[in-house]
Amino acid sequence: MARIAHLSDIHFGAHDPKIVAATEAWLQQHQPDLVVISGDFTQRAKRDQFRHASAWINRLRAAGMKLLVIPGNHDVPLYNLARRFGAPLRRYQRYISNDLCPFYEDDEIAILGLNTARSLTIKDGRINHDQMRLLRDRFARVAVGKTRILVTHHPLFAMPIGKGGELSEAVGRHEDAVRAAAEAGIHIALAGHFHRTYAEAAQKMVAHAGGALVIQAGTATSTRLRNAEPQSFNWLHVHRHDEIELQVVVWDGASFQRGHHVAYFKRNDTWIGQDMVDPGALPGIQVAEKARV
Template identity: 35%
Template structure:
């Protein structure tokens, strides 16, 4: 069994909740994860001091492979010239030099895709076909039994409430292509409340499509939880067994002075021996079959 610790939207800066941030550190040590994922928004305004604090916080987490991806708050909003000409400077300096990355550990392959779009869709985000093609090539090289996981900050499906949050532009087409490539899980954040479900809940497919399990984390350590997680903090623990995946949603409770399990969700895994269809037959990727991988796209690969 592989254990993944999934946090998001820590927001160092004025919204940061130190009590929740320290409580998460305590739980992280007891979980002893095989992999840690933090799916973006390390800062509030992409300032150097905020990134320094985020880096120090990351360095205190248990020793395990770490998957990170930038969020829209990790890109300058009001420093327009920086957003135009060097939007990831502070992120690359303090969090990771890589934007799209590959992480491999026994039993799974994780592709992190940068969904921030500083010049086009800074809030809603975007993943372009070149990034999907990069992920598809990585997953084609994975062993049939490996779990294929994507991490991105922005959401592919709206939370099941009435807040009106729209998914990323083109989310359905990207989901279809990733499903064709055999992706089992997508981990993300951005919504500041958790959502755990299947892509088929919002984008119906054919009778041969399994869908993708979508795991959104709430804000792990800011004071800006939204909707049903207003003023709350949360994260997820994901356990991958041979035949199923179990996701436990943790929330912070003041009466217990820390995080505690709130709900548990279980989904069957795609069977061993399942071979994904050729993703480059998907209309989104058909003309990209013979393209080289995007420049620098294999940055951050871990053997």
């Protein structure tokens, strides 16, 4: 079993230092096998914000944690046009990671991160055809029994972003990107961007999407809250490529506590979610898929 902590939308520059410290404490206590951070380390891609982000992830590494990280749209300068179009991710590569499409593999899982942040799209994301080829090629060499996980900042799909049922824009080149993920045999697609916790089978979101379970993370540490959701991150237990547990870890105003907990099973090519009885877990944040067994 692989234990993965999935954090997103850290937003140094619009963060709560108390919550940042609490993420460190929680991760050090639980020692995940891998920490995935799906973008937006900073609020405005400023040097001091990147320095704070760099110090934070270096402390996690110094505590013995393995990390897979990708940039988000907030890690591209917004107002400095020369830097935005000339060297959009130079500071990210200097302070966070030079690898914009990192890959991790062990005996149980294989994970590829793809950079969806672009200079021209401001807040929206795109995947280019070189990245789609990389997606196919990387996973073509992965053993059949391993769980295949894709990480992007912007989700590949149009996502519910409000209580009224309105949907976001899908990532650029959406249809081609979804096709590439299906051909690569992706089992789990992790993303962030919308500061909202969400989980759903890809095939229920769009036709011909393959067999992935789409999992969104809320914001881990930002003070920019949306949809009245508190800060949170995801705690995944990947038992097999057809059986995982998702627990939302929620900030309660003083510390991170266990929140909604769902076990997912893939049966007849369909993901089924089963609510787990978890005494003491915080109510409130709900993943999209309810128990249906």
